[in-house]
Amino acid sequence: MKPKAIIFDMDGVILNSEPIYYEVQMKFFRELGINISADEYSTFVGLSQTEMWKRILKKFDSTSIRQLTDGVEYNFSTLNKINLLEELITKNNKLNYQHFSKLENLKPTPNLIDFINELKNKNIKLAVASSTTKKLVDLILEKLQIRHFFEVIVSGNEIKNGKPEPDIFLKTAELLKVKPEECIVIEDSFNGVKAAKSAGMKCIGFQKFNSGEQDLSDADLIVNEFNELISFI
Known part of the structure; x- marks a missing residue:
């Protein structure tokens, strides 16, 4: 593999953040009265908030959810789902x-x-392509003190279709001014790997226990560690 660019996913690759998200998400699900198992949650890894909540709303189409503001319940089948989706996100x-x-x-x-x-x-050019919002990506990279390493950062709220669609990686390659086939993506999720391969890019799967059974x-x-890649690329 002799790439012109390496595109990093952030959560689970740059930072072992999946356990942090899991804690926040499960608490939020409980507050809403939504029952999501750990196995089901693992299928959300790599998705944007939009894609995740679309799947949840579809699953709970005939049930109710506690309203975010005053604690009353409303029914998915009668509520304006566009407004609900935006509120949840x-x-x-x-x-x-x-x-x-x-x-x-x-x-x-x-x-x-x-x-x-x-x-x-x-x-080799470096970029981050994360399903997370731009605001949160910037916060985390600044906290890690590594923001300056990356020429391009693309977040989930900057593209139309999130992972597993290839949009985020194609946009990143365009901004880097390289061809998709000249890129290698490092991903820890099924959805991310699928997106990278759909974009026509090589992909390294970063196997981490905290990302669930991906x-x-x-x-x-x-690979399991970055030191496995230092002499490889």
Whole structure:
């Protein structure tokens, strides 16, 4: 693999953040009276808030959910779902941002900085393509003190179709001014790997226990640590 660009997913790759999201999401689900199992939640890994909540609203189409403001219940089948979707996304994004804002001493994934320095020495362009909102991506990268390494950052709220569609990776390649086939994506989720391969890019599956039981079998290579890649690329 001799790429011109490496595109990193953020959550689960740059930062072991999936357990943090899991805690916030499960608390929010309970407050709404929604029963989501750990196995089902693992299918949401890599999705944008929009894609995740679309799936949840579809599943609970004939049931009720506690209203976000005054505690009463309303029915999915009669409520304006567009307004509900927007309300859920806004509230969820706010909860995520508030939670991460309070966290201190966040550390990047082990050996990430060494790997990035090796890529920089080889003049390989670096980017982040994350389903997370731009505001939260910027916050996390600044807390990790690694924002300056990346030429391009594309977030989930900047593209029309989120992962597993290829839009976010195609936009990232366009901004980097490289062809999709000249890129390698590093992803930890089934949805992310599918998006990368649909974009016509090589993909490295980053196998992490905290990302749940993710099927990364379509990736071109699967690793557990960044030090496995330092001599490979």
